[in-house]
Amino acid sequence: MKGIVDVLSGFAGLTTSRREECIAEVRHLVIAGANINECNRLGETPIIISARCGSPKLLQLLLVESNLGSDADINAQDHELGFTALHWASYNGDLEIVRMLTDAGANVNLRTDTGETPLLLAEHYRRYEPIVQHLAKCEALLHMQDNFVIDTARSVVSLEAQREMEQIPTEVA
Numbered sequence: 001m002k003g004i005v006d007v008l009s010g011f012a013g014l015t016t017s018r019r020e021e022c023i024a025e026v027r028h029l030v031i032a033g034a035n036i037n038e039c040n041r042l043g044e045t046p047i048i049i050s051a052r053c054g055s056p057k058l059l060q061l062l063l064v065e066s067n068l069g070s071d072a073d074i075n076a077q078d079h080e081l082g083f084t085a086l087h088w089a090s091y092n093g094d095l096e097i098v099r100m101l102t103d104a105g106a107n108v109n110l111r112t113d114t115g116e117t118p119l120l121l122a123e124h125y126r127r128y129e130p131i132v133q134h135l136a137k138c139e140a141l142l143h144m145q146d147n148f149v150i151d152t153a154r155s156v157v158s159l160e161a162q163r164e165m166e167q168i169p170t171e172v173a
Contacts, residue, residue: 004029005040005049012053023058030065036072043079047072051085056096059085063104075107082113090118090135093128098135108140117141 007025014022026046030036037045050058062072077084086106089097098118102108111117116124119140122131 003038004034004046005038008046008049011049023061027061027065036062045073045076047074047085048076048078048088051097052088054092054094056100059097059100074104075110084110086118087112087121090122090131091125093131095130098131102138108135108138
């Protein structure tokens with residue numbers, strides 16, 4: 001029987017219509033009981049592949065069809081970089097997938113093989129404020145060795161708090 005990672009081989013380079021065909025085939029395999037945590041040669045699970053390729057539709061399928069993700073290892077790390085799905089989504093600047101993963105319980109503080117957290121990747125590589133803000137709200141830890149991101153993450157959270165305060169009506173005497 002073909003595995004899920006076999007179906008997803010080359011998924012990133014597929015056209016939209018071919019991706020839809022792959023997702024339908026993955027749905028069939030998941031329902032038939034295929035191993036949702038199967039890895040390809042790089043150690044990528046289907047959930048990691050869906051985040052790396054930016055496919056919220058595939059990720060939703062994997063989380064919902066596999067008993068709301070209870071069978072899926074949402075914090076699995078690939079063998080090449082130690083990236084989780086959340087690392088890939090943060091690196092790619094994909095807020096929708098970041099939210100899906102954190103809502104499903106992804107660990108926002110796992111580090112890659114080189115010590116990077118999803119928050120560090122979002123800040124350092126993409127300067128993507130909404131992701132930094134979201135991860136900070138999810139209690140992503142700021143470590144002292146992460147000095148370059150501390151000020152930015154704090155200022156993003158502070159800026160958001162300021163924006164929220166500006167929207168609160170004040171009493172006029």
